Amino acid sequence: MKLVLLKNKDFWAGMMLVGIGAAAMFIARDYRFGSALRMGPGFFPAILSGILIAFGVCIMAVGLRSGEKIQDRLSLRALVLLPLSLLLFGILMERAGFIPAMVVLVFVSAAAGREFRFVEVLLLTVTLTVASAALFIWGLGLPYPLIKGF
């Protein structure tokens, strides 16, 4: 039974919704609910999380009946490297400046692909960095230092 549930698409979709709904309800309990006449800040979120949990339960039930499996393939490499490239970009924009942030962003995200040719990626990095510096910093006047400390 457990193994069957592990890949059950609708079951997990429902679980996800119930989870988010429950978390939202937990957070919203800190906000005043108020009454229908004077809706407090907790009114709308509390009702929405209730509806979300109800939907989640229904979808879980559907999943248990249909047993449809998750079929989509997932590239773990892309799943890890692409968000990572954004994280590094954010950190480097604040600490090191535009050029280091761009270089790392392009290299790390390019590594998420199926093929990685070093020279090609290097050329791509230079092109993209120069083009976006021209467009965003010189063209639109965004106030980002190319390299911090210079």
Next chain:
Amino acid sequence: MELFHNLFLGFGVALSLQNLLYCFIGVFVGTLIGVLPGIGPMATIAMLLPLTYNVPPVAALIMLAGIYYGAQYGGSTTSILVNLPGETSSVITCIDGYQMARQGRAGAALAIAAIGSFFAGTVCTLVIALFGPPIAEVALKFGSPEYFSLMLMGLVTAAVLAQGDMLKSLAMVVLGLLLGVVGSDVDSGIKRVCFDVFELADGIGFVVIAVGVFAVGEIISNLSDPEERVVFTSRVGSLYPTLQDMKESIGPIIRGTVLGGFFGVLPGTGPSIASFGSYMVEKKMAKDPTRFGHGAIEGVAGPEAANNADAQCKFIPMLTLGIPASGTMALMLGALMIHGITPGPTVMTQQPALFWGLIASMWIGNLMLVVLNLPLVGLWVSLLKVPYRLLFPAIMVFSAIGIYSSNNVSFDVYLAALFGVLGIAWRMLGCSPVPLLLGFVLGPMMEENLRRALQVSNGDPMVFLTRPISLAFIIVTVLILIVMVLPAVRNRRGDITG
């Protein structure tokens, strides 16, 4: 005539040098991404939205709209030439368009597709100009209860008519509404779900969710699909359709326009449904249906007119009522709000230059596409040879800078990374993120109208049922739900979208 006065005002705005330039950039970029598979108008508009912060709202909207309908043209070009639909809306065009190309009539197919789209675009521009003002006039009389019910109807219809599991779509709308709660409450000033993160006080950025889910999530999804695309190019041939071609296409183009316009104003029905519907109609009406699938020009003309009509008419509920009928329209609404304009019927009265300028620019943009596209066919086809491994890092660069530049804080970029992961998880679980975006955009307005409606009625929820217009919206909502839940209809729905 007020109509002429308005259109005159609109063309005056749209024909200014700056707006022409933004219109051109929009349709050019739109065609580009329409040609390229793996990047759609949603991701592009989300990515480029931050670029428009410094330009006037009308120029921004003109450009973003250009991307949207430009993508339709681009998508049909590759469908015909290389049997590769750049966008889902042009899948149908592949069937007969590619066959025509193989018979050496690619030029005629391309020209008919462009003419059909242009005709549909022209008609729909007029339809918006004619019907926009009366709709907005009625909507101006709406109070909070009517608005709340209207939004409810819009969201439910969009979720129910969209492709995919109905239950999940509705749940995703609710999830979107819930995400809209994050940030300071307008009424009490309390910071909700902010976890003391100061960047969240203004709520989750619209661009953050859109780019995270639709650009980053889409790339992860594309990279997970091991299929490689192969491009076969065929000769374009004469660009001029024969008189016979024109004669055969007039009927399908007109029927496609009507059909597309009808589906266009319905929330949730994408252009692929309109073009599929038109194809079926043409096949039924043809004297010799066996020609379909072997290069029948009607199979190109009708669907192309239909998908463009659908795309244009989606603007009607967005501009007059502030109701997004599709994910792209949710992005347009977001763009309006970012520029400090409250969407709804007041846009037309308070921002007439924006409203009419945008409409006029859509006609000009369609004209540009016809003139531009045919000579540039060679360029578009050669673009297909750009490998995806070079394309997606560029998309990442635009996404990252776009998000960062919205508020100049890194937190937004981290949040977008999170939404990229969530986006791929939702996709794998069969939960479409488009309804979520619709809910997210309308969430704060819905809460505000609910609050006001209940205040007016002394806390009595029956107010939604006792006011006639509001009641009508609720009845339509319930009817749509009942119709879609009936199993017989549900099975047929699978056929239409599948």
